[in-house]
Amino acid sequence: MRRGSLTVHVTLLATTVATVAVLLTGAIAWWVIRSTSEAQERDQLAAQAEVLSRTPPLAAAMLNRQERIAGPTGTMLARVRRSGEVEGPAAEVVTAPRRAALLSGERISATATLNGRHMLVEGVPTPAGGGLVLAQPMSTVDEASARMRTRLLLPLSLGLVGSALAGALLARRLARPLTSAAAVAHRLADGERGLPVGTDGPTEVAELAGALNSLDAALARSENRQRDFLLSVSHEIRTPLTTVRGYAEALADEVVTGAEVPQVGRVLTGEVERLETFVGDLLSLARLESDDFRLEVTEVDLAALLTHVAEVWQPLCTRHGVDFRTEVPDSEAPLPLRTDGFRVRQLLDGLIENALRVTPAGRPLVVALSDSTVLQVRDGGPGLTDADAAVAFERGTLTTRYRGVRPVGSGLGLAIAHRLTTRLGGTITAQGRGPEGGACFTVRLPPTPPQAQAQ
Incomplete structure (x- = not known):
């Protein structure tokens, strides 16, 4: 139309x-x-x-x-x-x-x-x-x-014509910045960036121009992050693929034979597992960001959930020489919360895995429950700077920053934790230095997830 x-x-x-x-x-x-x-x-x-x-x-x-x-x-x-x-x-x-x-x-x-x-x-x-x-x-x-009425007709007619002219001038003055803003919006949609919009004019027009300027800056930041993330993804995928290809060619050329074959098989298996982990993280993040993601909300005893967490992670941390501990206000009393217990467990597993990767032997790793809505994962690792904490949940940022400096994963673990917490209706924050000397991640969950309230 x-x-x-x-x-x-x-x-x-x-x-x-x-x-x-x-x-x-x-x-x-x-x-x-x-x-x-x-x-x-x-x-x-x-x-x-x-x-x-x-x-x-x-x-x-x-x-x-x-x-x-x-x-x-x-x-x-x-x-x-x-x-x-x-x-x-x-x-x-x-x-x-x-x-x-x-x-x-x-x-x-x-x-x-x-x-x-x-x-x-x-x-x-x-x-x-x-x-x-x-x-x-x-x-x-x-x-x-x-x-007298005859004399009145002329000023009334002049007033009508003058109002129409004033309306036309006002319309042009209003339309000019809006047309300019629309042109900038189309150029932004076409991929151009760095297009400042003048903020002159009425308050509403100035607000629109300011919103477009903010959108321009946000798009530029988002695209830069996506570009950095794609570079990181390509690097993460290229390394194991290069290894797999090299060994595969060696096997095909019969360079590797005899007793070396089992060792090569173990290397190939490890690299494939790295690829599977990375692709699995990408799929998990994609599912979390999809519109049809649903929660299975039930009555969950967080104290019992932490007990199960300890049963799984205590032996693994012991093998790495890490002192794993849980802190619960009263281990005898249940701490009920209406939430998705599977997703809370997935969230804790991701944070613990991230902490275990950087925690040296002999240092502690603590999972704490202060009440039925606040969870913490603290470690004795190298910690984070204030700049690190500000970007901790951005995809691939810390991985790119610390590759070659400390053990890093796929770069998606903390992004997945952040998205999981958001889906559960809670908030997650990163603190560079916790009581154990390393990083501290705090998750605050609502009494009932928003998705469950809507149902």
Whole structure:
């Protein structure tokens, strides 16, 4: 579906709003003009009646003379004598209540029908008693209103045109930075980076520009990390593949024979296991990041889970000369938690394997449970710097940094631990130096995983 541009939409919106405002203003002004014209005609008629009331016997002659000078207005006069008698062409509009009001010294202001015409009626008492009444056709009010309304059309039209032009200018001013931002977004989608967007303009436009600038920087960082990770992956895969290929060629060329074959077989098996471990870690990370990943939430006794962990890892750590210990607040009491016990065990196994790799013989490796939601894996290894702790869960970062310096794995173990913790609804943090002198990883789990709450 073809969509109109923002400039057209804003211009149409501004024109519509201006049209509605002009129509409302015109309607109100139309009514105000009518009321104002009537009020002005009444004031003039009342002032004229006031002048004529000072000389009632000459009022008719003065009114005729005025009409001969200014032109006929259709104004008619009625005189109320002290006796209550009413005389004159406009006598018909002087009703009994109006006559009584004039005789009592009150002014009257009303409308009436005289000879089939709608009339304005103004009456004032005379100094000698009685009163004088003037009746003027309502058509004079209509004529005055028409003149004023005609003059109103031009400013209203100019206001409407000006609003439309202002709307068009505003639309162009709003659309220009948005069009520029959209162009930058398309270029970012095409793979370009380092495209700063100007933050001039309204607050919302500046926020959009700032968001695009942040997105540009985040994409650049992410792509740099992905590039580094791919380089690390290629290095990890190339080394065992080179070894496997070399020995395979040696076997094919019968360079390796006799008693050397079992040793070569063991080397090949070890390299294949390295490849399997690395590919398995990649698949685990991919599964953790998929949308259909689900948890099997049950009531889990974390104290019992740590007991099983110790049964598996105690002998392995002993073979490496590492002092493996578990710390539980009260080994007799269960520590229940609604979570996925299999995933928690997978998380702990990954952290323990990472710690065992760097812990030298004679040093401790501790798995601690402070309560039913906080787990720690601490080691007596070389530890981490503050810079290391900040990037510990990024894929391959520490492996690239410490390859050749200390034992390293596939570079995915801590990334998997971080993703597992996130899937469980918890948080994991890295501390460079723990109580045992090495790194300390702290996992905080919620009472119930968010995925289980949604179910």
